[in-house]
Every structure is written in C-alpha cells, then in structure tokens.
Amino acid sequence: MVYDYHADIVWAANIALCAIIIITAVVIFACVVFKDYLWRKRRRALLNIKQNVHAMVLADKPISQTVYEPLTFDFTPQQFIDIETNRAIDAAFFNDSEQQFFRSCSIRPEMLSRLEKTATGSRNKWLRIEALLALGYTQAKTAMGTLKSSLSNKDKDVAYFSMISLAQIKTIQSAMILLEFLQKNPSYGYKIVSILESFPKEISGEVIKSADYYDPLVKYWALTLLSKLEPFAYIKRVEKLTQDQTAEVRAAACDCLGSIGRKDAAPALLRCMKDDSWLVKSHAILAFGKVMRDAALPEATKFINDASWSVLDAVKEVMTDHIEASLPYIERFLAGEDEIAKKYSVMALENSGYLTKLLNAAVSEGDNEFAIRLLKGVIRSRARFGLDTAIRHLKPAMRAKALEVLEKLEKA
Amino acid sequence: MAVSAIIYTTFIVSLAYFLVLTIYYMFLAFIGSLEELRKVLQGEEEDYSLLYFSPLRTPVTFILPAHNEEDWIADSLKSLINLDYPEFEIIIVNDGSTDRTLGVLDELLSLNPVDTIYTKHYKDGRVRGILKSEKYPNITVIDKDAGHKKAGAVNAGLNLAKNDYICVIDADTVLEKDALIKVMAQIEKEPDKIIGAGGYFGLVNGFKIKDGVIMEHSFSYNPIVAYQNIEYIRSFIGNRLAWSRYNAMPNIAGGFGVWRKDILYELGGFSREFTCEDIELTFRVHDYIVKNREKGYKIIMLPFNVGWTEGPSNIASLVSQRNRWQRVVNETMWKYKYMTFNPKFGLFGFLTMPYFILYESLGVFVEVLSIALVAIGWCMGVLRADVFIAFFLFMLLSQAFVSLLSILTVVERQRIFKLRYVMYFVMLTCIEFFCYRWIISAAKILGTIDYLRVKKSYDQYDRPKRI
Numbered sequence: 037m038v039y040d041y042h043a044d045i046v047w048a049a050n051i052a053l054c055a056i057i058i059i060t061a062v063v064i065f066a067c068v069v070f071k072d073y074l075w076r077k078r079r080r081a082l083l084n085i086k087q088n089v090h091a092m093v094l095a096d097k098p099i100s101q102t103v104y105e106p107l108t109f110d111f112t113p114q115q116f117i118d119i120e121t122n123r124a125i126d127a128a129f130f131n132d133s134e135q136q137f138f139r140s141c142s143i144r145p146e147m148l149s150r151l152e153k154t155a156t157g158s159r160n161k162w163l164r165i166e167a168l169l170a171l172g173y174t175q176a177k178t179a180m181g182t183l184k185s186s187l188s189n190k191d192k193d194v195a196y197f198s199m200i201s202l203a204q205i206k207t208i209q210s211a212m213i214l215l216e217f218l219q220k221n222p223s224y225g226y227k228i229v230s231i232l233e234s235f236p237k238e239i240s241g242e243v244i245k246s247a248d249y250y251d252p253l254v255k256y257w258a259l260t261l262l263s264k265l266e267p268f269a270y271i272k273r274v275e276k277l278t279q280d281q282t283a284e285v286r287a288a289a290c291d292c293l294g295s296i297g298r299k300d301a302a303p304a305l306l307r308c309m310k311d312d313s314w315l316v317k318s319h320a321i322l323a324f325g326k327v328m329r330d331a332a333l334p335e336a337t338k339f340i341n342d343a344s345w346s347v348l349d350a351v352k353e354v355m356t357d358h359i360e361a362s363l364p365y366i367e368r369f370l371a372g373e374d375e376i377a378k379k380y381s382v383m384a385l386e387n388s389g390y391l392t393k394l395l396n397a398a399v400s401e402g403d404n405e406f407a408i409r410l411l412k413g414v415i416r417s418r419a420r421f422g423l424d425t426a427i428r429h430l431k432p433a434m435r436a437k438a439l440e441v442l443e444k445l446e447k448a
Numbered sequence: 449m450a451v452s453a454i455i456y457t458t459f460i461v462s463l464a465y466f467l468v469l470t471i472y473y474m475f476l477a478f479i480g481s482l483e484e485l486r487k488v489l490q491g492e493e494e495d496y497s498l499l500y501f502s503p504l505r506t507p508v509t510f511i512l513p514a515h516n517e518e519d520w521i522a523d524s525l526k527s528l529i530n531l532d533y534p535e536f537e538i539i540i541v542n543d544g545s546t547d548r549t550l551g552v553l554d555e556l557l558s559l560n561p562v563d564t565i566y567t568k569h570y571k572d573g574r575v576r577g578i579l580k581s582e583k584y585p586n587i588t589v590i591d592k593d594a595g596h597k598k599a600g601a602v603n604a605g606l607n608l609a610k611n612d613y614i615c616v617i618d619a620d621t622v623l624e625k626d627a628l629i630k631v632m633a634q635i636e637k638e639p640d641k642i643i644g645a646g647g648y649f650g651l652v653n654g655f656k657i658k659d660g661v662i663m664e665h666s667f668s669y670n671p672i673v674a675y676q677n678i679e680y681i682r683s684f685i686g687n688r689l690a691w692s693r694y695n696a697m698p699n700i701a702g703g704f705g706v707w708r709k710d711i712l713y714e715l716g717g718f719s720r721e722f723t724c725e726d727i728e729l730t731f732r733v734h735d736y737i738v739k740n741r742e743k744g745y746k747i748i749m750l751p752f753n754v755g756w757t758e759g760p761s762n763i764a765s766l767v768s769q770r771n772r773w774q775r776v777v778n779e780t781m782w783k784y785k786y787m788t789f790n791p792k793f794g795l796f797g798f799l800t801m802p803y804f805i806l807y808e809s810l811g812v813f814v815e816v817l818s819i820a821l822v823a824i825g826w827c828m829g830v831l832r833a834d835v836f837i838a839f840f841l842f843m844l845l846s847q848a849f850v851s852l853l854s855i856l857t858v859v860e861r862q863r864i865f866k867l868r869y870v871m872y873f874v875m876l877t878c879i880e881f882f883c884y885r886w887i888i889s890a891a892k893i894l895g896t897i898d899y900l901r902v903k904k905s906y907d908q909y910d911r912p913k914r915i
Contacts, residue, residue: 041456046463046842050841050842056849057849060856065874067859067860068867072863075863121495193490197493200493200495200498226636230498230499230502230505233502
C-alpha cells in the first residue's frame with residue numbers, strides 16, 4: 037500500500053511559515069526601533085519644554101500671552117501628565133516652581149476644551165483616559181461633569197482612571213461624586229478611601245451618610261474613612277454602628293470611636309470588648325486604650341489570657357502605649373503562672389524601651405527596689421529576650437555592671 | 449507494510465500535534481498581547497503616589513528562603529531594602545546553610561538573637577533561632593535546620609509573617625525598584641478577588657550590580673542564558689498572560705510571587721511533599737477555592753518586569769534544573785489530573801490542564817518518538833527524503849514562529865531589551881531546534897525517569913559567582 041504523505045501540503049505550510057517568520061522578524065526589528073524613536077521624541081519634547089520653562093522661571097517673567105503661547109501650543113495630555121507627575125523622570129525632571137509655572141501658563145479655556153473633547157470623543161480609549169487624567173491635574177471645576185459621567189462608563193479602565201483623576205480635585209463636590217461611586221462599587225472601597233483621606237475634613241458630613249447605607253461593605257469603608265477625618269460631631273451615629281450585624285462594621289466603628297478619642301464612647305467600647313468576634317474585641321480594646329488612656333488598663337488587661345492572638349496583641353499595645361501605668365499589672369503577670377501573660381508583659385516592656393530604663397536604674401541606683409523586683413520577674417519568667425537588646429543599648433562601661441547585676445539576680 | 453503504516457501514522461499524528469500546538473500558541477500569544485497592552489498602559493497611567501502616601505497602604509512581608517547563598521544574598525537583600533514601597537518587612541530563612549550565608553547576613557544586618565513568639569502553624573522543621581537586625585528593624589532572620597526543602601523554609605517565614613500579603617522571592621533574585629508598587633497597585637484594585645499575582649522576570653547573569661542596584665543591564669550572550677531568556681518570555685509573556693486573562697494561571701513562580709496570607713493560612717502553606725513548591729501551590733489554590741468558596745477569585749500574571757534571577761549558565765546545570773522542573777510538573781499533573789476537562793474548574797480545566805498533560809508532561813516523548821520514527825522510516829526507504837526534510841522543517845519552523853511571537857509581544861509594548869539583543873534572540877530562535885531544544889528534551893526525559901523512580905530531591909544546580 038502506498039501512503040500519500042501530502043508532502044506538497046507540508047511544503048506549502050513550510051513556505052508560509054518561512055514567510056511569516058521573516059515578516060515577524062522584520063516587525064520585531066521595526067517595533068524595537070520605533071519604540072526607541074518614540075522614547076527619544078518624547079524625551080526631546082519634554083526637554084524643550086523644560087528648557088523654556090526653566091529659562092522663564094529664572095527670568096521671573098510675568099505670565100502673559102507672549103510667554104505662555106509657546107508652551108500651550110501643541111502639547112499633548114501625555115506631556116501634561118509627564119510634567120505634573122514627573123513620571124518620565126528619565127527624560128526630564130520638573131521641580132515644583134517649574135511645574136507651577138507650566139500649570140499657570142498652560143491651563144487656559146482652549147486647553148481645557150481640547151482635553152474635554154478628547155476625553156469624551158476620542159475613539160482611542162487610552163487617549164481618552166490620558167485626557168481624563170490631565171483634566172484632573174488641571175483641577176478645573178468645570179471638568180467635574182465630564183469626570184462624573186466617565187465614572188459610570190461601561191469600560192472598567194475608563195471608570196477607574198476617572199476616579200483617579202477626581203482624586204486631584206479635592207473639593208466636597210468631588211468627594212460626593214466619589215462616595216456615590218463607592219455606593220455603587222464597594223469593591224473600589226480601598227482605593228476611594230485612600231483618595232478621600234487626603235481631602236478636607238469637611239467631607240465628613242457626606243461620609244457619614246454613606247455610613248448609614250444598607251451595604252455593610254460601604255458602611256465599613258465609610259467608617260474607615262471617617263476615622264481619618266476627626267468626625268467629632270457624629271460620635272452618636274458611630275456608636276450606633278457598634279451594634280451593627282456585621283463584625284467588620286462593628287470593628288470599624290470601634291476604630292472610629294478610638295480616633296475621635298472622646299470618653300463618652302467608653303460604654304460602647306466596653307460593650308464591644310465583650311463581643312463574640314475576636315476582630316471586634318481587638319479593635320475595641322485598642323480604641324478603649326486611645327479613649328481612656330491609663331484608665332483603660334484595668335479593663336484591657338482582663339483579656340491577657342484571651343484565646344485570640346489578635347486580642348493579645350491589642351492588650352500588649354495598650355500596655356506599651358501606657359507603660360508607666362501598666363507596671364503594676366506587668367509585675368503581677370510576671371509573678372504569675374500564665375506563660376503567655378509573661379511573654380506579652382516582657383514584649384510590652386521591650387517595645388516601650390522601658391527594659392533599658394529598668395537596667396539603667398538597676399545599675400546606677402543599686403537600691404532601686406522596684407527596678408530590681410521587675411528585672412527579677414523578667415529573668416524568672418524566662419521570657420528574657422528583650423534583655424539582650426537592652427544590654428546592647430547600654431554604654432560599654434554600664435554593660436559589664438548590668439551583666440553583674442543580672443547574674444546576681446539570676447543566682448538569687 | 450506494518451512498518452509503513454506505523455511511519456505514516458506517526459507522520460500524520462505528529463504533524464497534527466504540532467499544528468494544533470502552534471495554533472494554541474498563536475491563540476495564547478494573541479490574547480497575551482491584548483492583556484499585555486492593557487496591563488502595561490494601566491501601569492503607565494496609574495497614580496502610585498496614592499498608594500505610596502496613603503496610611504491605608506497594604507504592608508507586605510517578603511520571605512527569602514536561603515540555602516548556601518553567600519554569593520548572591522547580599523545583592524538580593526539590598527535590592528529589597530532599596531525598594532520603592534512604603535511599608536514592608538523582610539524575613540530571611542537561613543535554611544541550614546553550610547557556607548557563610550549567615551555570616552554575610554550578620555555583616556549586612558547586625559543581627560541579635562530574640563525570643564519572639566513563634567507559632568508553628570505551617571510545617572517548617574526545627575528552628576534553631578530567630579535574629580533581628582539592629583540596623584533595619586523590619587528585617588528578621590530565621591535560622592533553621594535544612595531537610596524540608598524550600599517549602600519548609602518558606603513555611604518558617606510564614607509562621608512569623610505579620611502582614612496580609614506575602615511575597616516569596618528567591619535569594620538570588622534582584623528586584624527592580626518599582627516591582628512591588630506596580631504589582632500591589634494592581635492587587636489593590638480588587639483585593640477581595642485577587643489571591644495571587646506573579647510578574648515577569650529574566651536572567652541576571654552578566655549584569656553589573658552594585659549594592660543591590662543594577663548598574664547596567666548587560667544581557668549575557670552565552671547561548672544557554674539567552675535561550676533561557678527566550679523561554680522565560682515565552683512562558684511568562686506568551687503563555688501565562690493569556691491564561692491569567694481567563695483565570696487559568698497554572699504557576700506563580702517561586703522567583704517572585706505575591707500571595708494573600710489568609711489563603712495560605714487555610715491551605716497550611718507550601719507543601720514539602722513535592723520536588724518544588726510553587727506550581728503545586730497554585731494548583732492547590734485553584735482546587736481549594738473552587739471547592740470551598742464562591743467563584744470570582746483571581747490568580748493573575750502581570751507583564752511588568754519585576755526583577756532578575758540567577759539562571760544556569762552551562763549545560764549540566766541547565767539539565768539539573770529542568771530535570772527538577774519536569775519532576776514537579778509530572779507530580780502535580782498526576783495529583784490534580786481530575787481537574788482536566790472538569791467544568792467545575794472552568795477554563796483552567798479546559799485550557800491549561802490539557803496543555804500541561806499533552807505538552808509539558810508527554811510532549812517530549814511525542815517529539816522524540818516522532819522524529820526518531822520518521823528518521824527510521826527515511827533510513828529504511830519507507831519515506832522519501834523530501835518528505836522527511838519537510839517534516840523536520842515543519843517542526844523547526846513552527847517552533848521558531850512560536851518563539852518569535854512571544855518576543856514580538858514583549859517588544860511591542862515594553863523597552864526591556866536593546867536592539868542588538870533582540871536580534872540575537874531572533875537568530876537563536878531560528879537555530880533553537882538544532883541545539884537547545886534537545887538539551888531540554890534530554891532533561892525532560894531524565895526528569896520523567898527520575899519521577900518514575902520517585903526522586904524528590906531539590907538538587908540545587910551550580911550557579912556562576914557574581915562579579
């Protein structure tokens with residue numbers, strides 16, 4: 037039987053592959069050369085602008101038609117963003133005064149309308165995005181309408197970068213737009229909160245409205261943001277949220293009360309410290325520490341044998357922050373049987389730098405009974421890790437004496 | 449007659465196999481190219497200052513497992529210290545090194561022993577001690593016994609890690625300054641969905657590095673190194689980007705990979721039962737999420753050049769490395785074979801698994817057998833010389849084409865390689881079939897034999913010392 041290997045088809049495929057390979061190799065070559073050319077062109081253009089701006093800044097020329105025309109003529113949104121953000125730093129770097137000068141020369145009604153036209157009308161999505169970003173950097177209030185409508189664009193990239201652009205316009209109106217966007221897209225919460233936390237604190241009035249929204253994720257993000265804005269006027273509303281169904285919302289409400297720092301939040305926080313959720317408990321303990329300061333210790337230290345590491349960390353932090361007031365509790369824990377309590381007590385002493393103070397006191401004031409008692413407790417507890425570091429921080433002359441003291445205590 | 453039938457069947461089946469493979473790679477290259485365009489432009493337009501200056505920024509824990517890395521770890525560590533990222537901690541795990549790794553770390557970091565709380569949630573082996581750096585408060589060294597492979601070392605780091613995101617890197621990887629910020633900016637867009645992310649890295653062999661900073665990207669013209677660079681491009685940019693687009697990513701490489709810690713916690717960390725830890729973990733994550741959680745999760749590949757790692761520079765080292773990779777591919781495919789064509793796993797089961805089984809696991813045998821049988825057919829006079837040459841050329845050209853497609857994908861969007869080196873790549877792809885291909889095939893065959901012998905050792909290959 038003679039088999040037909042279709043050699044002609046295989047050869048035809050080989051010839052086609054050869055041709056495609058040659059074309060692909062040529063295209064690769066062209067791409068590399070073209071990308072290099074584009075980069076050099078971008079660099080040249082930026083350097084030209086830089087030279088002009090630099091000379092005008094040095095000459096301290098007042099802004100006038102003759103000054104700004106060469107600059108506003110024919111620069112692209114990409115160049116505008118390059119100058120505003122110095123993202124093409126390998127090409128040219130613009131310092132603050134050069135950036136300001138360029139902005140004041142270049143932001144004109146014609147320029148804004150050119151950007152808006154590109155942002156709404158260009159068929160190339162990425163050109164639209166660059167124009168949207170450039171509008172944000174102009175901080176023009178007239179751009180808000182365009183940015184708001186772009187936020188609801190079906191294309192995720194357009195919506196995302198409109199949000200980034202709005203970050204540059206730090207007004208209550210843009211905050212309201214972003215909060216409305218958060219309500220429809222809570223998955224962007226992290227980003228929106230990162231943007232809004234640098235906004236003026238007056239936006240807290242709008243943020244608290246989002247904290248009442250039905251979606252727990254929106255509530256969570258609103259509370260997270262609120263805790264950065266010092267919302268003293270809204271303490272009662274935040275307290276109410278410490279009883280929300282969702283643990284994350286309750287925890288965020290505790291954080292918020294902690295950052296407000298008012299003692300009237302104490303009852304709500306005490307209630308949250310007994311919450312079933314370790315997340316709520318740990319945040320409540322930290323917040324209680326911020327609100328009640330030294331007076332938080334009797335309640336906070338009750339949790340030194342909690343099952344959750346997160347809660348234990350919170351107790352340790354409260355003790356560290358109020359170390360002087362924690363000392364009686366630390367002494368009691370070091371003398372007790374609970375190994376975890378001992379370790380956390382020593383960590384609090386170490387983190388606060390108090391261990392070094394104790395060593396110094398024990399060495400220089402040989403009769404400082406309290407320091408000696410506490411050091412004995414640390415050594416007996418066998419959680420003595422902090423001592424090595426504390427000893428290294430002593431001056432060489434003191435170090436030998438400290439080691440002597442510790443040896444005596446150990447033998448005792 | 450039987451011989452003719454065998455030769456004919458082999459010929460047709462092999463042609464069909466390579467044709468289907470070429471079409472598959474073309475599809476991946478096309479999708480990968482679109483995905484690369486989108487991600488590269490997203491990266492260029494992103495406002496990194498928002499991430500950098502926000503108190504809400506996501507701190508990351510780097511874990512660097514190190515076994516006998518005295519020649520490489522200093523640069524890797526310094527590149528991490530120099531990273532442009534606001535908040536991170538570094539945990540180096542000295543995995544029973546018998547050289548001066550710990551000494552180098554002590555000189556660099558001024559280490560002091562501490563007795564911090566160390567919870568063994570992940571299986572790691574015996575920990576000898578924990579040391580903290582006096583110079584850099586965010587750096588900790590875990591000194592442990594060897595014997596639990598890289599997985600055990602990474603698990604030790606996980607036991608101490610305090611941040612919500614973990615980045616595992618190799619101790620010979622030098623990161624670019626903006627590596628982490630670019631990757632985290634993408635993760636922070638969908639932090640509830642993105643569980644893992646990988647980036648593209650190449651080979652650092654030949655680079656001029658000073659204090660962890662790459663002074664000159666002097667790409668090596670050693671063909672072994674250059675071919676590996678082509679392979680990395682093919683794999684990261686050509687294949688993984690496309691798989692990532694369909695949430696079918698099979699492997700976040702151990703050289704650089706970011707994972708969300710809560711998932712690692714639920715999975716119990718990296719497995720020490722496999723030859724390597726990275727690919728198996730990625731499969732396990734897919735498996736776990738599909739079985740236990742809602743869908744909508746993502747494991748992504750990003751086209752950003754995150755850094756450079758040391759690669760083998762001679763044939764023996766290359767074979768050793770690829771032997772190991774082949775073993776772990778086979779181990780993983782065997783364990784997770786039920787994912788193949790399983791609708792529960794979506795396109796991972798339909799797009800990625802068949803490729804891994806038919807090409808990564810079995811492909812070397814198809815290639816070698818088909819060439820061998822067709823050559824035998826020609827020698828016996830069953831096959832004409834022109835048919836044999838046509839067949840041989842088809843294999844060569846289809847492979848060269850696939851490599852060129854991947855190179856095109858990377859050069860059309862990013863300026864990583866200079867023109868001369870790209871042209872060197874092009875030249876090498878045309879002759880890959882005559883040389884490099886067969887080294888890799890030999891390594892894969894040896895790897896499969898060792899897999900069948902149940903060999904699971906890590907076998908670190910010899911790496912060139914840095915100048």
